Amino acid sequence: LIVGCDPKADSTRLILHAKAQDTILSLAASAGSVEDLELEDVMKVGYQDIRCVESGGPEPGVGCAGRGVITSINFLEENGAYENIDYVSYDVLGDVVCGGFAMPIRENKAQEIYIVMSGEMMAMYAANNISKGILKYANSGGVRLGGLICNERQTDKELELAEALAKKLGTQLIYFVPRDNVVQHAELRRMTVLEYAPDSKQADHYRKLAAKVHNNGGKGIIPTPIS
Incomplete structure (x- = not known):
């Protein structure tokens, strides 16, 4: 499983042969809230059966992108995304070490x-x-x-x-x-x-x-x- 934790949402596109995967935050905004989503809405399977998720981020200049990482990881945990997988890879934006982006470090997720x-x-x-x-x-x-x-x-x-x-x-x-x-x-x-x-x-x-x-x-x- 690869979880893209970058607001650009470009971590999974080559695995999925796509422009960009729909992110958890954008899908949640369309559905009303993250509670209205199902796991299959946000997780796509690509090359070599790699499961792909993009957390996404807010519109430029609005809100905290790190919140997307926090929201996404909590959603994935609650919906059983981590069952029966060999590796979880969080692709995290490296040049910004704000609290949200550091969540995989801070909350013992990685x-x-x-x-x-x-x-x-x-x-x-x-x-x-x-x-x-x-x-x-x-x-x-x-x-x-x-x-x-x-x-x-x-x-x-x-x-x-x-x-x-x-x-x-x-x-x-x-x-x-x-x-x-x-x-x-x-x-x-x-x-x-x-x-x-x-x-x-x-x-x-x-x-x-x-x-x-x-x-x-x-x-x-x-x-x-x-x-």
Whole structure:
């Protein structure tokens, strides 16, 4: 199950071959309230039987987007969305660490956090900020930092910078994902790389990344963010 926790609602579209999935918040607004929804209204099944949900957000400039995450996760729990699944992945907006977006961390909904970053300064700054959020809730809950995943932007000394940040945070660089235009080609066709080009080098990198995350289960740490 993948739960998109970004107001852009773009976490699941390639799995569903769609423009964007209808979000829990928009469906609730149409129906009257979230209590008027059924699980099948908000959950769609896509490539490789991956179950997909988008929490959504308010209109730009109105309300709190983090509330959508809170509302959605509560709805999914109450309606049995987490039964008979191997993994739940929360795709959370990384550069905003407001209370709502931090809910999977704060309320013990997630067990491990993997921070996707690059060697660019603001991406590393955001990764450090997220680590501060994990540290804040680490003692009251069981959530841990699983590691960093570097999504290459082809900046100077990117691998060295990513490894140095991981070391500072007391964690590991789980994987360095190289940049490849096959990602854009797949996106244009509304497909994941694994579906569009399963024999490509990039697809192999994603398989290796998945194996690394799988084998890292239970090995997360409490980070030591840079002050």
